[in-house]
Amino acid sequence: MKKIPLLILGAITVISCNKAPKHDIQINKYVDFIENNNTSAKDYVLDLFEENDLVILCERYHSENTQYELIMDIISDPRFVENVGNVFFETGMRNLNPELNDFVHSENLSENEVGEKLISLHRRSDYFPLWEMYNFYYQNKGIYTINQSLPESEKINVFPVDIAVNLDSLTVGHLEDFWNNDIDHRDKLMAEYIIDKFEQIKNTKAERKKGLVIMNYRHAYNKNFQASNEEMIYNVGAFLFEKYPNTTANVLINSVIIQDGKWDAAFKVANIEDSGFDFKNSPFGKDHFDMWSYTEHDDRYQDIFTGFVYYKKPEDFKLITGVEGLIDPSFIQTYKNRVMLWHQVSKREHPLDDDVIYSEYGRKNERPLENIDSISSLINRWSKE
Secondary structure (H helix, E strand, O other), X not given: OOHHHHHHHHHHHXXXXXXXXXXXXXXXXXXXXXXXXXXXXXXXXXXXXXXXXXXXXXXXXXXXXXXXXXXXXXXXXXXXXXXXXXXXXXXXXXXXXXXXXXXXXXXXXXXXXXXXXXHHHHHOOOOOOOOOEOHHHHHHXXXXXXXXXXXXXXXXXXXXXXXXXXXHHOOHHHHHHHHHHXXXXXXXXXXXXXXXXXXXXXXXXXXXXXXXXXXXXXXXXXXXXEOOOOOEOOOHHHHHHHHOXXXXXXXXXXXXXXXXXXXXXXXXXXXXXXXXXXXXXXXXOOOEOOOOOOOOOOOEXXXXXXXXEEXXXXXXXXXEEOOOOOOOOOOHHHHHHHHHHHHOOOOOOOOOOHHHHHHHHOOOEEEOOOOHHHHHHHHXXXXXX
């Protein structure tokens, strides 16, 4: 009689082993790799600074704010404070230097003073009529807060690097020249500015001579990225890799949607939402670089990026636009004047109705990704949920 339970147990074991997986077997290699990787997104980025002086993060949409939680976590880490200390942001025009850096280095400001200064900087942060994304406010308030607990020698330095224009003192002619000339060379100008500032840092007596560079989308691609005629496309990343070929790394933050949801599904099956690794020697790195679909190419992810970090699933992404107080009666006409100036040069549309302006820009608006149900369905197709 004692053999019967053993036979039942054996049968259950066989059935369990032969049971079909709850996900598409095509993602098994990704799931296995993820489950055997124990490095968090933050630790992966910080580890790259051991052998690199510049690490470029390729961000998601500027409006997606959970990625800035990760970035602030990286910047506030004692390893970053001690060994890196410098951040270059695509968001923000360079003519905010050194005012922005002076602000994040300031101490003991009242809450009202901090808010007023951030609003003032935000209103002057972009060459379009107004930067509507919350990220500029969030990142600079975060760095100011981090710096409050640090001595002056350890405070984080910030450098906005985008091309500069003062919309409140421009004529249509000057704006047309800006639009037709500087915009076409934007990546070159941003890269030259980063290089110039970075060389200044390297030539000082400062102990921290490394930098984190935050760039959006193609601006972060390395110099391997080429047009269909095999001509190199000079994104900011390409210039930096060309200048510092042995001490630069670039990292892609998970975005929407890569490999038809296959990657997100693999992380979902592995039940991991915080991970970082090199693309080389991973199944992810061997996949076709489908982040760029405008021209034909044979690039793989490992050809364009050093590594990858996964932080939060798409269902948890938060798109945040507007800032409380960004628009008020003292500024709304200035905004409208900028819009009317731009309308003579560019076809970009901006609201002019007061209620719409206040609603879209003058308050903080948070929402999930558009079409999130379709995105989730695409991911669940692989995980069979």
